[in-house]
Amino acid sequence: MAVYKRSYKGYTGVLTPPSSRFLILARYGYARLMRSKFVVIFLAVCMFYPLACLTYIYAAHNPAFLARLSIPGGRLPPVDGRFFYLYCNVQGALAYLLTAFISPALITSDLANGALPLYFCRPFSRREYVGAKLTLLLGLLSIFTWIPGLLLFAIESNLSGWAWMQTHFWIATGIFVGLVIWIVTVALLGLALSAWVKWKLAAGALVLGVFFAGAGFGAAINEVMRTNTGTVIDLTQVIHTIWSDLLRYDAGIDMPVTTAWIALGTICVICILLLARRVRAFEVVK
Amino acid sequence: MLQPIQTDSAVSSPPPKTPVIQLDRLTVCFGRREILGGLTVSLTGRTIGLLGPNGAGKSTLIQTLLGFCPVSSGTGTIFGHDIVRATRQVRALVGYMPENDAFVAEMTAVDFVGMMGEISGLPREVALERAHEVLFYVGLGEARYRELGTYSLGMKQLAKLAQAIVHGPKLVILDEPTNGLDPPARARMLRLIREMKESGEMQLVLCSHLLRDVEETCEEVLILKQGRIVHHADLAVERSANQRFVDLETVGADAGFAAALAGLGCACSVSVPGRFKLVLPAGFELKEIYRLAGERDLQIRHLSYRRDTLEDIFLKAMEN
Structure with missing residues (x-):
């Protein structure tokens, strides 16, 4: 139907494959997010630390440069598990902050004005909807977490030689697994909590609040009960335990690795259940 | 693709x-x-x-x-x-x-x-x-x-x-x-x-x-x-299924026509001469109206059923 004709005409053309339609929602969501200057600036800021790490790796392999900087002993601490553990800490924290800022924008605008029935009355499932939102979040978080992490590892391998890469390949695995696990967890947490609060600001505060509340409650339980079991609800301690195990660095956290994995798995399952309960075309009042 | x-x-x-x-x-x-x-x-x-x-x-x-x-x-x-x-x-x-x-x-x-x-x-x-x-x-x-x-x-x-x-x-x-x-x-x-x-x-x-x-x-x-x-x-x-209500227009001397219709069991009202509103009894056949008109040499100019509105249909459904 042409605009000037002003009469309705059906559609008899070709259709796109259903398997890739979830990317449409991710694309529109990305375009909306990128209109925000704050998000663009935040993403740029998130690249500062990887750039600093890159400079460090360059300096560590460049004695002339170190000499010019007058570093005592002419050597920097080695690029090892500790170095990448610190990298995971910084970038992981930034990933959590960005999730708290952007996940409410992804989901609350659909919930606030009842747009969900419009998605689900089409050949588009709830799983695809959540998949689209997760794809967008994971894509954005990957840009400044595990992707630059692996690039740093590759650069260090290039400068230190093939033998170093072979003996330290567990670092690459640790960076990838540790950060992917983390961004999946925070993305699920961000979406699940945002799905239950219609106001963006409140949803963002809730996502941040869970982080601090978990740490606070965990410490309180430990103090009152005189145990160490409260640590399992402290998300920071849980992920630090996993990172320190994967990157073979003793961070001094008194939590069994298995417990940390179980705690993280439980958090993810709870988030999926929360999403399944909330992301639906309409509410059934029994 | x-x-x-x-x-x-x-x-x-x-x-x-x-x-x-x-x-x-x-x-x-x-x-x-x-x-x-x-x-x-x-x-x-x-x-x-x-x-x-x-x-x-x-x-x-x-x-x-x-x-x-x-x-x-x-x-x-x-x-x-x-x-x-x-x-x-x-x-x-x-x-x-x-x-x-x-x-x-x-x-x-x-x-x-x-x-x-x-x-x-x-x-x-x-x-x-x-x-x-x-x-x-x-x-x-x-x-x-x-x-x-x-x-x-x-x-x-x-x-x-x-x-x-x-x-x-x-x-x-x-x-x-x-x-x-x-x-x-x-x-x-x-x-x-x-x-x-x-x-x-x-x-x-x-x-x-x-x-x-x-x-x-x-x-x-x-x-x-x-x-x-x-x-x-x-x-x-x-709308046309309810055939009990009939509007009728005639031309000619209609004296006694309403009474004759009433005699057949129809409820009949005359708003102006030559215009009748009828409620037909169950089982009534329209040819009886034509027969009566023929006997009195009346011309039937218009005969129509009053259509049920959707409101009628809805209210009947609600009553049922």
């Missing part, structure tokens, strides 16, 4: 005479509460009105057809596709305009409608082109670059209609489309519904508690009450 529409069974045209909607003992329960109880009906009209008082189960029926509500027992099909087993195919054929607010406030109308078109399977360029077209069609052409959050209620209703038809569905389900509209906006909405019906491109289900909206647009009605079908009829047939 794009797929030819001909190979996608989900969007193939319905075969001739396939009922638009067919229900067979369809029951829906929320918890222990039965919302829809054993609905059995076959709807074939081009425009189907879904009527009933508030809480009758109209919206639940629509949501069940779209696969939003779990079916407790029985079956339902849309163009032959099972609403439980082939939900995706059903949704590919349907456009839905919900009753309540449904939009993304931060998106412009053209982005929103285009996105909905793409999710329905239209290629990106086609979806954008059709988004512009349908927004012009519904009368939002000049406001299509405005964010939906800034729209008035009437404009939001039109935007909802636009997203429901952007992908060219075979069946459009409109849930209370005139809710909250002022008279000009309501007239505009009804005109659009009539135009869509007359385009022959789609079939429509209009769910409303406003009898006049349904009367103006629909050919077939399904009346629900407390989750059960209390009436289902072709509106044109139904």
Whole structure:
């Protein structure tokens, strides 16, 4: 139907494959997010630390440069598990902050004005909807977490030689697994909590609040009960335990690795259940 | 990669005479509460009105057809596709305009409608082109670059209609489309519904508690009450089915004609000479009127049944 004709005409053309339609929602969501200057600036800021790490790796392999900087002993601490553990800490924290800022924008605008029935009355499932939102979040978080992490590892391998890469390949695995696990967890947490609060600001505060509340409650339980079991609800301690195990660095956290994995798995399952309960075309009042 | 529409069974045209909607003992329960109880009906009209008082189960029926509500027992099909087993195919054929607010406030109308078109399977360029077209069609052409959050209620209703038809569905389900509209906006909405019906491109289900909206647009009605079908009829047939009320005009000397009709058991009133309003008794045959007129040498100039309005039909259904 042409605009000037002003009469309705059906559609008899070709259709796109259903398997890739979830990317449409991710694309529109990305375009909306990128209109925000704050998000663009935040993403740029998130690249500062990887750039600093890159400079460090360059300096560590460049004695002339170190000499010019007058570093005592002419050597920097080695690029090892500790170095990448610190990298995971910084970038992981930034990933959590960005999730708290952007996940409410992804989901609350659909919930606030009842747009969900419009998605689900089409050949588009709830799983695809959540998949689209997760794809967008994971894509954005990957840009400044595990992707630059692996690039740093590759650069260090290039400068230190093939033998170093072979003996330290567990670092690459640790960076990838540790950060992917983390961004999946925070993305699920961000979406699940945002799905239950219609106001963006409140949803963002809730996502941040869970982080601090978990740490606070965990410490309180430990103090009152005189145990160490409260640590399992402290998300920071849980992920630090996993990172320190994967990157073979003793961070001094008194939590069994298995417990940390179980705690993280439980958090993810709870988030999926929360999403399944909330992301639906309409509410059934029994 | 794009797929030819001909190979996608989900969007193939319905075969001739396939009922638009067919229900067979369809029951829906929320918890222990039965919302829809054993609905059995076959709807074939081009425009189907879904009527009933508030809480009758109209919206639940629509949501069940779209696969939003779990079916407790029985079956339902849309163009032959099972609403439980082939939900995706059903949704590919349907456009839905919900009753309540449904939009993304931060998106412009053209982005929103285009996105909905793409999710329905239209290629990106086609979806954008059709988004512009349908927004012009519904009368939002000049406001299509405005964010939906800034729209008035009437404009939001039109935007909802636009997203429901952007992908060219075979069946459009409109849930209370005139809710909250002022008279000009309501007239505009009804005109659009009539135009869509007359385009022959789609079939429509209009769910409303406003009898006049349904009367103006629909050919077939399904009346629900407390989750059960209390009436289902072709509106044109139904309107003429009640043949008890007759308007009669005669020319000639009609003295005693009214009395003679009363003698045959008819309740008769004469408003002006030559004009009679009759209520016929059960089993009465019209040829008796012609016989009486013949005996008195009266010419019958006009004889017609008074048509039942949808309100009559609805009230009778409610009483039943």
